[in-house]
Amino acid sequence: QMQVVESGGDAVQPGASLRLSCAASGFTFSNYAMHWVRQAPGKGLERVAVILYDGRSKYYVDSVKGRFTISRDNSKNTLHLQMNSLRTEDTAVYYCARLDIYAFDVWGQGTMVTVSS
Amino acid sequence: QSALTQPRSVSGSPGQSVTISCTGTSSDVGDYNYVSWYQQHPGKTPKLIIYGVTKRPSGVPDRFSGSKSGNTASLTISGLQAEDEADYYCCSYAGNYIFVFGTGTTVSVL
Numbered sequence: 001q002m003q004v005v006e007s008g009g010d011a012v013q014p015g016a017s018l019r020l021s022c023a024a025s026g027f028t029f030s031n032y033a034m035h036w037v038r039q040a041p042g043k044g045l046e047r048v049a050v051i052l053y054d055g056r057s058k059y060y061v062d063s064v065k066g067r068f069t070i071s072r073d074n075s076k077n078t079l080h081l082q083m084n085s086l087r088t089e090d091t092a093v094y095y096c097a098r099l100d101i102y103a104f105d106v107w108g109q110g111t112m113v114t115v116s117s
Numbered sequence: 118q119s120a121l122t123q124p125r126s127v128s129g130s131p132g133q134s135v136t137i138s139c140t141g142t143s144s145d146v147g148d149y150n151y152v153s154w155y156q157q158h159p160g161k162t163p164k165l166i167i168y169g170v171t172k173r174p175s176g177v178p179d180r181f182s183g184s185k186s187g188n189t190a191s192l193t194i195s196g197l198q199a200e201d202e203a204d205y206y207c208c209s210y211a212g213n214y215i216f217v218f219g220t221g222t223t224v225s226v227l
Binding site (some may be wrong): 103104 | 140149151153160163164174203206208213214215216217218219220222
């Protein structure tokens with residue numbers, strides 16, 4: 001059974017850092033590009049970052065460039081999102097998602113990040 | 118990249134059909150046949166129901182169908198059922214590893 005499980009969400013103050021993790025199982029992790037998608041409370045979905053299958057290429061939405069870093073460890077089937085200089089507008093549920101044939105076909109349950117003073 | 122435009126809500130009676138539009142630009146929906154649709158029940162994880170504009174993943178009922186014309190994609194739910202009441206999001210590839218989601222539509226079953 002293909003699945004991804006996120007962890008690491010927490011409530012922090014503006015300016016703080018957090019590291020999210022995503023553990024994948026049931027598929028060959030190293031064959032797929034992986035994404036972080038977030039959803040602010042009561043709002044829509046936003047693709048935050050992507051890392052290609054080999055980890056060499058990474059892309060970010062403009063609002064997180066320079067603050068967030070996506071990484072992966074194919075030997076451990078894990079995906080990470082290092083989030084620095086957090087802002088109140090980063091408050092959201094963060095989902096790890098697998099991309100296959102240009103669609104997000106495997107999603108985790110999400111991990112909540114709350115940035116508030 | 119701006120979000121794709123969807124109607125805020127649509128509604129229908131059980132057994133009826135409803136269609137949700139998803140309007141983008143010639144740089145996303147109009148340029149690629151990589152439109153996908155997601156169903157999200159309250160408090161739940163999004164679920165892929167359509168990919169590649171028209172294709173259904175295994176296990177998705179054939180009541181769900183997708184189409185595209187120009188810069189607008191559409192999701193049609195035929196034979197509406199109570200369990201179809203949820204939020205629906207479209208998503209399009211926009212080149213350079215950019216994916217743009219729609220604003221989301223709430224489907225209500227009357």
